[in-house]
Amino acid sequence: MKTPDRKKLIPSIIIQTIKIYPVILILIAFVVIFSSLYPEKFLTSLNLTTILRQFVTLMLFAVGPSIVVVTGSLDLSYVGIWMLGGILVWFLKPILGMYSILVIPVLGLATGFLNGIIHAKAKMPSFILTLSLLVIYSGLTATIAGGIPRTVKGYDFITADFIHGIPTAFLWTIPIIIVAIYIMKRTRIGIYLYSIGSNEEGARLAGINVDKYKILAFTISGLFSGIGSVIIFQHQGGSVPVVLNLNTVVYPLVAIVLGGTLLVGGSGGPHRTILGALTFTVLIRGLIISFLDPTMIQLIVGLLLIVSIVVGSRGVKGVTVT
């Protein structure tokens, strides 16, 4: 390969990056549109902090499932883990004291493992499986909570102000994302998960224990959702809703797909979800500022999900694994 001269190097890097992450263009477009339409509202420090806060929620929910999506499956149980985990903290606090917060990651781990076992061994489609589990968990949540949202106090230290102006939850997100990317890119587990999503039969023939790694993918996803839920739980004031909100389920999915991870598996991953989540948050904030009717926002989100899946699946060959 020839070394391009210095003047051409920077534009070529930019073009290369945009080819791999076309969502950057959409992100820039959204920022430009919203800041020129509503300059006095969009580019305020308050709004930017809000974007960051919502990005955190979205990202923490999406990071686990984007690992599962790489294998060609789907994991929707994150909201269930968050809701049931949150209410269990309230339920167990009198017994376990401060340690009861640990119940969320444990629940996540167990749920992921359960999902993986049933999906891999009973060959149940992961979408139906995790959706059912989500419904079961939200039902359990409502039962335990008695139908009223409960608030738990005493975990303020998790999101205590660390650097002024930047939500502490955001700071928590950074190591979580780095660990997820590290697993997917730099370890054997990652390369095996990509191989399963890309060509399951081929992975089996290459001597990979496909069932084991599928279970592992769900377990890792569950654990990430569990850890993320701890932060989201405190991020939102130490309480969880007791009624399932479809938006919280769909938004992370949009973030994953918008980032360029294909639902058929084999490419993408957590690193792409960062951009997807950021773009999506900017869009949502922009739409909220615009005083659009909330139902209209839902419509746009639905359309966006369909369009990005269609665009993504048409461009299968153009999407690089990196």
Add this chain to the structure above:
Amino acid sequence: MVMAMNDSIMEIKGVSKTFDGIVHALDDVSIAINKNEIVGVVGENGAGKSTLMKILVGVYSPDNGEWYYRGKKIPFPKNPKEAVKRGISIVYQEKGVVPCLKVYQFLFLGHEDKYVRLSRLNINKMKKYARDILEEFHVKCNIENFMYELPLSTQKMVEIARAILGVRLEHEEDDITSVIILDEPTAPLTIEERRELFGEILDMKKNASFIFVSHIIPEVMEFTDRVHVLRDGKMIAHYDLSKEKVTEEDFFKAIVGKESVEYIYKQAEIKEFVSEETVLTVKNLTKRGCYYDISFDLHKGECIGIFGPTGSGKSEIINTIAGLMNFENGSLVVKGKEVKANEPPHVRLTRGIGYFSGETGKELFLNWPITKNISIVNIKKILRKFIPVLNFTAEKKMAERIVKQLRIKTPSVNAECYALSGGSKQKVSVGKWFERSPAILLLEDPTIGIDVGARDDIYETTLETKKKGISMILISDDPKEYSILCDKIMFIKHGRIQKVINNEKFKQEVTK
């Protein structure tokens, strides 16, 4: 010239096609098809055969070139439907059959609109026409059968009949002669099935013309009237087999431009690598309905071929050893340790049994670069010592070594595999196993569907790997492959071993 001018059905002249303005897929290619003849097109993968065929059926449009239909100049077809209207249809190599449809449903698939009466299908009329056309072409099958119930060769025949039917239904004139393109029609068939299919095609010649795309030279020599040889997008040679005497070697040189490996490797050399040490003992292995009482010893550095027709149990045996199937009776001893019947492939791999299947795309991760495709079975080699983290530099070096060894044509090791030619894809997927070097390597059709040049490269590397003391078991459709690679050949029929002979004897028997 005996042939009258009006015998020519269609002719293309000076066709060129480039992709992305760089790759010359076709360069000034001309081809003519006359009435009632079979024209062969041969060449390596990547020589431009498929591109030429796709231009003929209207999938691609050429950069320049002319199209003559019965002497008149007309533009190239814009899409497959237009090509069908001109009488040209194609039968693809694979995936052309819809297994869950009945024969007559499949025959009319896509042409049902000709049989609609008050928005419902006139099934009786369809069935009658289906029977007629199958009779015309001597295809023996019941139209009420499902496609998957038919033998592979009959499925191919039905596909060909469907292509001709499509031409007739779509064309307005009655006297249309169909030109049917057969894109490697014999790839999934055994030798007997091939013979059967060719008998039928020769029969059909009365009613249609064929373009026969293949890289199996003996077939082409036997069944075609004229042959075009493509290499690197150029028309290298044109033989009229009824007039000239052409040998297999002539073809080989024209296609590849060099001598074949069989003449380089002498049998005596192969023998030297075999040692006394036994790595695999198979004793009375039985799975009812597949194979019975299979016993043999595999020594270090030895290659055993299992020879027999499809359905004889040869692939079941190799799949059993690979761990893809279980067995019912008998024992399997790997390096002195008896293994359980139901072990999955990944456990067998830890015992040193690697399995490679040449079936197209089965093993390859198409959206991955070459580096990852190779490291997938060699991860342990590229992990760092202290923390289990991938070492990308080592990964790249490993891939570069294999690319060089197998002479894979690629701009870089980071090129994604879907962009490679068929032969290079195969080389990548078999190359990862050579790098892994398991004690026992099972090869199922290692060179299926690839051209002679790539075959030679794979044979050469296989023999080199064998020299290192790797044992192999081979099954294949090509008798030549056995004579090049194997020390011993087991003949198998109806799931039972008939006889075991050495390479010398095998050569004599096959050439007889």
